Amino acid sequence: MGVFENKFQDNVVVASLDKLMGWARSTSPWFFQFGLACCAIEMMATAASRHDLMRIGMIPRSSPRQADVMIVAGTVTLKMALRVKKLYEQMANPKYVISMGSCATSGGPYWQHGYHVLKGVDLVVPVDVYVPGCPPRPEALIEGLLKLQEKIQSERPLTRKTA
Amino acid sequence: MTDNLEQLIKEAVEKALEGDIDVINNIEDRVTRSKAKAALVKAKREAIKEKNEASPDENSNDSSDSKKDKTTNEHIAELLIQQFPDDINKELSSNKHIQIQPKNWLVISKYLRDDPACLFDSLQCITGVDLGEESDLEVRYNLHSMTHRHAVEIRISCPRKKAKVPSVESIWRIGDWFERETYDMYGIEFEGHRDLKRILLPEDWEGWPLRKDYEVQETYHGIIVPKVKEGWE
Amino acid sequence: MGIVKGDQMVLNIGPQHPSTHGVLRLKVVTDGEIVSDIEPIIGYLHRCFEKHCENSTYEQVIPFTDRCDYIASMNNNFGYVVAMEKLMEIKVPDRVEYIRIIMAELNRIASHLLALGVYGLDVGAFTPFLYMFRDRERILDIFELTCGARLLYNYMWVGGVSHDLPVGFVETVYGFLDYFEPKLKEYNEILTYNKIFIERTADVGVLPPEVAISYGVSGPNLRGSGVKWDLRKDEPYSIYERFDFDVPIGEGTVGTTGDCWDRFYVRMLEMTESAKILRQALKDLPQDGDVHQAIPKKIRPPKGSIYQRTESPRGDLAYYIISDGSPQPYRLKMRSPAFTALSVLNEISRGWMLSDVIAILGSLDIVLGEIDR
Numbered sequence: 001m002g003v004f005e006n007k008f009q010d011n012v013v014v015a016s017l018d019k020l021m022g023w024a025r026s027t028s029p030w031f032f033q034f035g036l037a038c039c040a041i042e043m044m045a046t047a048a049s050r051h052d053l054m055r056i057g058m059i060p061r062s063s064p065r066q067a068d069v070m071i072v073a074g075t076v077t078l079k080m081a082l083r084v085k086k087l088y089e090q091m092a093n094p095k096y097v098i099s100m101g102s103c104a105t106s107g108g109p110y111w112q113h114g115y116h117v118l119k120g121v122d123l124v125v126p127v128d129v130y131v132p133g134c135p136p137r138p139e140a141l142i143e144g145l146l147k148l149q150e151k152i153q154s155e156r157p158l159t160r161k162t163a
Numbered sequence: 164m165t166d167n168l169e170q171l172i173k174e175a176v177e178k179a180l181e182g183d184i185d186v187i188n189n190i191e192d193r194v195t196r197s198k199a200k201a202a203l204v205k206a207k208r209e210a211i212k213e214k215n216e217a218s219p220d221e222n223s224n225d226s227s228d229s230k231k232d233k234t235t236n237e238h239i240a241e242l243l244i245q246q247f248p249d250d251i252n253k254e255l256s257s258n259k260h261i262q263i264q265p266k267n268w269l270v271i272s273k274y275l276r277d278d279p280a281c282l283f284d285s286l287q288c289i290t291g292v293d294l295g296e297e298s299d300l301e302v303r304y305n306l307h308s309m310t311h312r313h314a315v316e317i318r319i320s321c322p323r324k325k326a327k328v329p330s331v332e333s334i335w336r337i338g339d340w341f342e343r344e345t346y347d348m349y350g351i352e353f354e355g356h357r358d359l360k361r362i363l364l365p366e367d368w369e370g371w372p373l374r375k376d377y378e379v380q381e382t383y384h385g386i387i388v389p390k391v392k393e394g395w396e
Numbered sequence: 397m398g399i400v401k402g403d404q405m406v407l408n409i410g411p412q413h414p415s416t417h418g419v420l421r422l423k424v425v426t427d428g429e430i431v432s433d434i435e436p437i438i439g440y441l442h443r444c445f446e447k448h449c450e451n452s453t454y455e456q457v458i459p460f461t462d463r464c465d466y467i468a469s470m471n472n473n474f475g476y477v478v479a480m481e482k483l484m485e486i487k488v489p490d491r492v493e494y495i496r497i498i499m500a501e502l503n504r505i506a507s508h509l510l511a512l513g514v515y516g517l518d519v520g521a522f523t524p525f526l527y528m529f530r531d532r533e534r535i536l537d538i539f540e541l542t543c544g545a546r547l548l549y550n551y552m553w554v555g556g557v558s559h560d561l562p563v564g565f566v567e568t569v570y571g572f573l574d575y576f577e578p579k580l581k582e583y584n585e586i587l588t589y590n591k592i593f594i595e596r597t598a599d600v601g602v603l604p605p606e607v608a609i610s611y612g613v614s615g616p617n618l619r620g621s622g623v624k625w626d627l628r629k630d631e632p633y634s635i636y637e638r639f640d641f642d643v644p645i646g647e648g649t650v651g652t653t654g655d656c657w658d659r660f661y662v663r664m665l666e667m668t669e670s671a672k673i674l675r676q677a678l679k680d681l682p683q684d685g686d687v688h689q690a691i692p693k694k695i696r697p698p699k700g701s702i703y704q705r706t707e708s709p710r711g712d713l714a715y716y717i718i719s720d721g722s723p724q725p726y727r728l729k730m731r732s733p734a735f736t737a738l739s740v741l742n743e744i745s746r747g748w749m750l751s752d753v754i755a756i757l758g759s760l761d762i763v764l765g766e767i768d769r
Contacts, residue, residue: 034412036419037441037765038466041510042547045536048529062414078383079365080419080440083411109459113451114444115372115379115388116364123386135547194589200649259701285609288703288731290716305703305716305731309609309625316703337612340739348446363439363768373446 008158018156025068025094026152028057029145032067032091036074039101039135043073046138058145064090069148070125071141075103075110076118088125096152098144099127102134109134172199179203235313236261242280247271260303260316268319269329269355275306275315276334282310286335289342291349296376300326300349321351330356348373404432407750411440415518415754418764420738422753429749434742438767445769449728454480454554454695457728462548464730465766467510470503470539471708473552478633479704479715480554483697491685492556493635497677498569499542499551501670505576506535507709508663508670511761515660516587518758519596524587531579534572541568555691566678573671580668588664597660598651601744601756605654611743612736615711616666617760620646620659627707639676641669656759663761696723710734710761732766 008014031053035043047053047060061067064087076084088097099121102108107119121127128151131144171190176199178186190196240261244251247267255262263271275283283306292301304317321328330353332338342353343362350371353359360366369380379389410421419440425433445464449457461476462469474496481488513528536546543551543559551558587593603613605621618625626643628636644665646658697719705714711733718727737760745756 033414037443038463038547040418041466045529045533045546049526050530050533064412075441075443077440077442078386078388079442080411081386082384083440087412109463110443110448113448115377115447116442116444118386137546194591194594198589284606285612287612287705287712288714288716288729290727290729292718292727303716305714309623312630314703335612336607336610336743337736337739340735361439363442365439372444373450 004158006158006160008160010156010159014158015156018158021157022153022155025155025157026149028059029068029096029148029152030059030061030066031069031071031098031145032064032087033060033062034070034073034087036072036076036080037103039073039103042135042138043071043100043141046141051138051142053142053145056142056145056149064088065092067091068094069096069098069145071098071100072104072121072125072127073100075108076121076124077116078118079116081118081121081124084121085124094152094155094157096128096148097121097125098129098131098148100131100141100144101136102132105130105132168195168198171195172202175199176202176206180206236315239275239281239315242278243271243274246274255318260318262318262320265319265321265328269331269334272331272334282308283315284309286331286337286341287314289338289345291345291351291373293349293373293375294320299323300351300374302328302345302351304331326351327354328352329354330359332356347371350374403427415758417514417758417762420762420764420767422757424750424753426750431745431748431750431753434745434753436738436741438738438764441764441768443765443769445730446728449725451724453723454697454725457725458553459548459550461730462550463765464732464769465708465710465713465734465763466547467763468503468507468709469548470499470551471507471706472713473549474500474634475704475706475708475713476715477552477554478706479702479717480695480697482704483700483702483717483719484554484692484695486555486690486692488555488690489682489685489687490635491682492687492690494677494681495557495561495687496552496634497636497639498674498681499539499549499557501673501677502535502538502569504670504709505667506532508667509535511709512583512587512660512663515758515761516593519593519755521587521590521593524583527579527583527586531576534575538565538568538572541565553691554695556687556689560687566681569674569678573674577668577671580664583664588661594650594657596752596755597656597759600651600656600748600752601759602652603654603659603740603744607743608654608740611740613711613740614733614736615707615709616662617659617711617737617740619644620662620759621654622646622648622658627705627712631705633704633706638680639673641672644669656755659759659761694723696721705731708733710763710766711737730766730769732769734760734762734764734766738762738767 070088099105104121107114107117110117111119129144129148131140133140175186190199237258240256250264250267252262275281285307287305287307290303294301299320299322301318301320307314319328328351330342332342342356345351346359347361347363370377382388405426407424407426409424410416411419421437423435423437424431445460448460458473458476461472465472509528509532513525516524539549540546541562543549603621605623608618608621622645624643624645629643644662646653646662650657699719699721701718703714703716705712713733714731716729717725720726741757745753
């Protein structure tokens with residue numbers, strides 16, 4: 001993939017290929033099972049019986065190498081921040097990040113006096129979708145994942161980027 | 164098939180209750196055996212329950228014991244004053260806690276654990292307290308005895324600059340982690356601790372967060388710590 | 397257990413690992429497959445709970461207690477409000493007490509369901525996890541009906557609760573109990589007496605009672621070692637003395653007393669007992685009474701301190717609150733049961749295989765949010 005990425009000029013063939021690739025990528029983004037705090041319990045509930053994430057093609061993986069999406073579920077502390085960055089770097093391209101819950105987004109209830117809390121995971125890794133809530137309901141997480149699928153679909157991986 | 168098994172278990176339990184435990188031990192299938200054992204335990208428990216209901220006197224005894232607990236602190240304080248007259252600070256102690264000097268704390272704690280009148284076999288909690296920016300630090304120990312079912316609170320204060328308290332890690336094993344936590348938050352050094360280092364915060368963290376005069380560091384490994392996003396507040 | 401001296405290897409498990417129940421790091425020294433030393437490294441979820449308490453008013457502390465033990469938030473709220481009411485000498489109405497007991501016991505069942513389901517997952521059984529989550533969702537529905545939240549409720553307030561029970565609540569809980577109690581048998585069939593499960597957990601990680609007490613282990617872990625100690629029974633707080641229930645203890649049914657299976661089974665039995673308490677509480681629930689009546693306008697406890705213990709699903713949960721007469725706590729320390737439970741890991745898993753360490757860790761039922769606070 002890396003060889004062809006952003007190498008072609010925009011034309012009919014490339015545009016169709018882009019569409020095909022976007023569709024293929026979007027339908028089954030495997031997510032990185034990466035629970036940090038409270039939100040991880042809701043993430044588990046989303047993957048378990050009632051909400052059943054697998055019906056939209058999301059399968060939990062335990063290793064960053066096998067995953068496409070990292071769901072940062074919970075408070076990122078400074079001790080953990082460097083590990084989160086390392087885990088993100090271990091994922092293969094293309095990779096996406098969902099920041100789940102207000103803690104991962106901005107520090108949440110811990111933003112004011114949390115001397116050991118990272119004020120938003122976007123300080124260490126780039127984030128694609130923010131899911132608000134403390135903790136977000138499973139439906140909210142599913143909505144976030146569907147939004148991510150939309151985003152992946154609209155990407156044009158082959159087309160050369162014009163500045 | 165299942166009816167047979169249940170019948171088998173039932174018979175085995177009845178025989179075991181009469182004293183012949185081998186009947187259960189001789190069941191070959193491990194799963195069936197464990198089920199039989201569980202059934203036996205249940206049957207025994209019910210038997211004990213019936214016995215207890217027959218004699219309600221025991222319960223009333225228990226409640227009168229717990230009323231005595233109000234004076235536990237004073238009672239233990241008297242014992243300690245007899246044993247260690249120099250180490251107990253009588254003026255600062257109250258009916259809720261005992262204030263002692265740090266010097267002989269290890270010996271006193273051993274006494275508290277082993278003396279038949281005390282038998283404090285469980286260290287419930289160690290709380291560090293900062294008494295104010297100009298005054299001392301304090302360590303509070305909550306002890307509990309599973310045998311006598313009584314509890315006591317010990318307080319030891321130490322100066323802010325050279326905060327040192329003897330470690331009780333060898334007396335109660337949980338002291339290890341509790342002391343590390345107190346060290347992490349207040350910088351109180353526990354002398355004699357085998358491995359005193361930070362437990363919650365990273366090892367290269369600066370300062371003691373729960374002291375009242377703590378100021379958070381600006382960056383940690385290049386990440387800005389107290390950052391507040393624009394547009395907030 | 398004879399350990400062959402050989403080349404030792406240090407293995408790092410976590411902080412990101414599916415079976416560490418969160419962000420826990422284990423530094424394991426192994427000799428081949430045999431574990432010779434474990435150092436748990438915690439603090440990856442240290443969220444400065446105690447610092448926040450010192451900077452918030454007493455009411456504002458309650459949401460933070462929710463987030464400490466996020467699996468049993470009701471019980472955390474309960475511990476805090478019990479301590480505060482004792483410090484301020486508030487008498488709450490009977491209806492509030494009953495509502496609190498109902499919520500706490502429902503949350504205990506939910507917490508144990510999650511713990512047992514995930515434990516099944518740890519030792520390789522995926523189906524019980526789905527079954528238990530299915531039933532846990534029904535409890536969360538009840539909570540949602542009452543206070544609108546699924547996980548972190550902020551439901552119990554000092555002197556009362558945030559919302560009165562909704563219409564049809566009692567019937568819903570009865571319906572749940574009628575559904576749930578037969579399910580316990582199903583869990584036993586699918587997991588407890590499963591041959592593979594017994595092989596993985598019986599005789600593994602035996603925790604002797606005196607070691608458990610010295611390490612301050614409490615709750616189901618202590619009872620699994622055969623010590624009959626339950627604060628609901630031994631130091632009754634709230635109105636627990638009004639209910640008739642048993643305290644199940646480990647008996648070494650399939651192995652040695654205090655092994656992983658015992659700790660697991662004690663939780664299983666506790667769910668039955670909680671259901672028993674629930675039925676009694678629902679029966680006696682007073683019909684009238686204002687749940688906001690005893691809530692003080694201003695929370696300013698008198699100068700002093702209090703150490704109050706309550707029984708959370710994980711054990712003795714205690715709050716040490718120091719008040720200086722202002723609306724903010726001077727110092728608030730939370731004694732978390734999972735913290736002490738994790739500290740015993742090194743002691744009981746030395747000499748076992750690496751895969752057994754996962755079984756032992758799972759059986760201790762730790763919540764990292766409560767350990768790191």
